[in-house]
Amino acid sequence: MPNLSSLLLLAVAIFAGAVVPLQAGANANLGRLLGHPLWATVVSLGVSLALILPMLIAFRAPLPSLAVAFKGPWWIWVGGLAGVIYITAALLLAPKLGAASFIVAVIAGQMVISMLIDHYGLMGFPQKPVNAARLTGLFFIVGGMVITQIANVTPALANAPR
Template sequence: MPASLFAALPLLIALLAGAAVPFQAGSNAALGRMLGHPLWAAGVSLLVSLLMLVPALLLMRAPLPQVQQLAHAPWWTWFGGVAGVLYITAALVLTPRLGAAGFIVCVVAGQVLSSLLIDQFGLMGLPERPVNLLRLAGVGMIVIGMIVVQWGTAR
């Protein structure tokens, strides 16, 4: 595999993972309507995630974590599960109102804004990557894009 293609592979995988997100939001919203409440759909979605995760862990022969590792984990390491429930529930409730593109563009803008804070301060054990004018300009364009997408779909 050429070096340039190998370097682009993580970007392609991230792009494909991102392309799946609107389908998650749309399918979960439909499931919420079918089940009569968005939180039931969130529960089903998380259960399906668990059912997909267990075989992957077994195939990868991932060792079981030690209870003491979990007991000594920083408080913020548990936020991933909370964020997952928040995202799934928001997607269930808001995708029918905002549309897939409207919801996802707001999600992306929120992700980039919070990611800048994480980078700036090196939160959660990640390396510090200072915010600079060029990065702020990029975020500004994303926020403007969010506004344009919402404005373009307003009725």
């Protein structure tokens, strides 16, 4: 049974996940207003920067040493690339797929890669081997994605001209 601290962490993670569809919808509309989805990506990342800078000042976070960061493994820079890929994909795909279909596909992709990261202990994560229970959970997530996509196609086929 999880303790109160674990439950609080899970609640924060659920909240963080709950705002992701809002980001996709807001950015998709912003892209339309700005005339191109990539401008919405730039604005979104700019707003993120504008919000995080005061937090760095409030927490009195010391300036980092980029020289130290450049000595780290190559994959520490993947976060920025992943952010751009996600934001741009959300801008382009969420309006076409719908919020739920886009997000369930994102979650399925996240879970597949997360399972590999855990299994091999990649990126500094502790190794958590894949087992039957974890594979079953992954199966349900990917299966849920497939069912959600089928549910989207079925009404479209029913309404198609004959």
